[in-house]
Amino acid sequence: MDYKLLIKNRRSIRNFTNQTIDPKILDEILHETCMAPSSSNTQPWRFIVITDPKIMEKISDESKKNLVQQIENNPNTSLKKYEDILRNSSYNVFYNAPCLILIVGQNNYPSFDQDCTLAAAYLMLAATEKNLGSCWIGLGEAIIDQALRKEIGLPDDYQVIAPIIVGYPTKIPSMGSRNEPIILKYI
Amino acid sequence: MDYKLLIKNRRSIRNFTNQTIDPKILDEILHETCMAPSSSNTQPWRFIVITDPKIMEKISDESKKNLVQQIENNPNTSLKKYEDILRNSSYNVFYNAPCLILIVGQNNYPSFDQDCTLAAAYLMLAATEKNLGSCWIGLGEAIIDQALRKEIGLPDDYQVIAPIIVGYPTKIPSMGSRNEPIILKYI
Numbered sequence: 001m002d003y004k005l006l007i008k009n010r011r012s013i014r015n016f017t018n019q020t021i022d023p024k025i026l027d028e029i030l031h032e033t034c035m036a037p038s039s040s041n042t043q044p045w046r047f048i049v050i051t052d053p054k055i056m057e058k059i060s061d062e063s064k065k066n067l068v069q070q071i072e073n074n075p076n077t078s079l080k081k082y083e084d085i086l087r088n089s090s091y092n093v094f095y096n097a098p099c100l101i102l103i104v105g106q107n108n109y110p111s112f113d114q115d116c117t118l119a120a121a122y123l124m125l126a127a128t129e130k131n132l133g134s135c136w137i138g139l140g141e142a143i144i145d146q147a148l149r150k151e152i153g154l155p156d157d158y159q160v161i162a163p164i165i166v167g168y169p170t171k172i173p174s175m176g177s178r179n180e181p182i183i184l185k186y187i
Numbered sequence: 188m189d190y191k192l193l194i195k196n197r198r199s200i201r202n203f204t205n206q207t208i209d210p211k212i213l214d215e216i217l218h219e220t221c222m223a224p225s226s227s228n229t230q231p232w233r234f235i236v237i238t239d240p241k242i243m244e245k246i247s248d249e250s251k252k253n254l255v256q257q258i259e260n261n262p263n264t265s266l267k268k269y270e271d272i273l274r275n276s277s278y279n280v281f282y283n284a285p286c287l288i289l290i291v292g293q294n295n296y297p298s299f300d301q302d303c304t305l306a307a308a309y310l311m312l313a314a315t316e317k318n319l320g321s322c323w324i325g326l327g328e329a330i331i332d333q334a335l336r337k338e339i340g341l342p343d344d345y346q347v348i349a350p351i352i353v354g355y356p357t358k359i360p361s362m363g364s365r366n367e368p369i370i371l372k373y374i
Contacts, residue, residue, distance in 0.1 A: 003316050006190050007222040007309065030368035035194040037311065039325055041363045049373045078297035104371070110265035111325065114348075117301045121308035122194065124224065129190050138226055138298065153372025161301075176228045181217035184291070185340025186236045 001129045013133025014095045016167030021099050025130055032126035036118040039111035045119040048102040048152055056100050060093045066142035093139040097165035107159045116161035133169035136162055188316045200320025201282045203354030208286050212317055219313035223305040226298035232306040235289040235339055243287050247280045253329035280326040284352035294346045303348035320356035
């Protein structure tokens with residue numbers, strides 16, 4: 001797909017059909033994700049691919065619990081505006097997505113967080129190119145519980161940078177508005 | 188340009204012809220950069236566009252000085268491997284690029300660093316699509332000096348996330364090798 005069309009077509013998608021994703025397509029997406037640039041070509045990104053809805057729900061509950069704790073520890077946090085949904089036991093931060101990809105990195109690598117974020121941009125574009133929708137779910141990143149980390153294969157020294165849901169959209173919402181580029185100085 | 192071809196064509200470019208970039212093309216690149224997703228669509232990215240080689244050299248010298256200081260403060264830093272070039276007074280971290288774009292963000296915005304990094308991915312792809320080369324220059328981000336910050340229009344509460352050089356490549360190097368995607372777990 002043409003790049004200019006691709007970046008116009010990408011949306012944050014939060015409603016999915018129940019169609020599962022062919023593992024071959026997921027594999028293509030991950031290969032294209034790995035084409036992202038990284039600091040000194042270290043490619044520090046690792047992936048955890050979850051298609052089991054029960055595991056997604058566990059991660060959602062764990063992350064909500066930990067973010068509520070962050071709000072209680074610091075009521076001035078920017079998370080405060082999400083408090084109602086985080087305390088809602090029936091709210092799944094990953095919606096009804098058929099697939100969740102966690103982009104994770106070892107936290108002693110320099111720039112691993114930026115490199116994993118560059119990979120996230122590539123992943124969301126690769127998904128769009130295959131007519132899939134995606135959304136980076138910031139509220140799903142707080143996975144602390146040791147048993148759950150072990151269950152999903154997340155080592156102690158790894159950090160979740162980008163939890164991204166992927167699936168076939170029920171419908172494509174209109175594009176979020178964009179500001180003009182703000183140039184602080186042109187010299 | 189087709190997306191799959193685009194991500195194959197993107198390279199980190201460090202050698203440029205002396206051809207300047209048409210401001211209309213730079214404007215298109217910045218518009219396409221602003222199509223990146225951001226947390227709650229906050230679009231926290233701001234830009235400083237520098238085409239004056241003397242200013243680029245000033246920033247290079249300032250950043251090198253500050254990074255050398257970081258190495259002196261902490262000899263175990265991952266910057267240590269760059270010490271020789273950082274101490275080399277004739278080394279310009281921005282090479283001979285005709286243009287440097289700083290993607291900067293206000294440091295009290297939640298997720299501004301990740302959002303600016305997503306924008307950086309889009310910027311480098313947009314440049315490639317216009318047959319321009321680019322490279323994220325991590326060694327160019329340490330701008331502390333108040334007078335220089337003022338000269339380039341960088342407010343006190345803003346942080347440089349991605350200094351990216353852009354220009355027409357003298358030649359396209361071969362693609363850096365890529366590892367297969369490493370999946371820690373598939374459940």
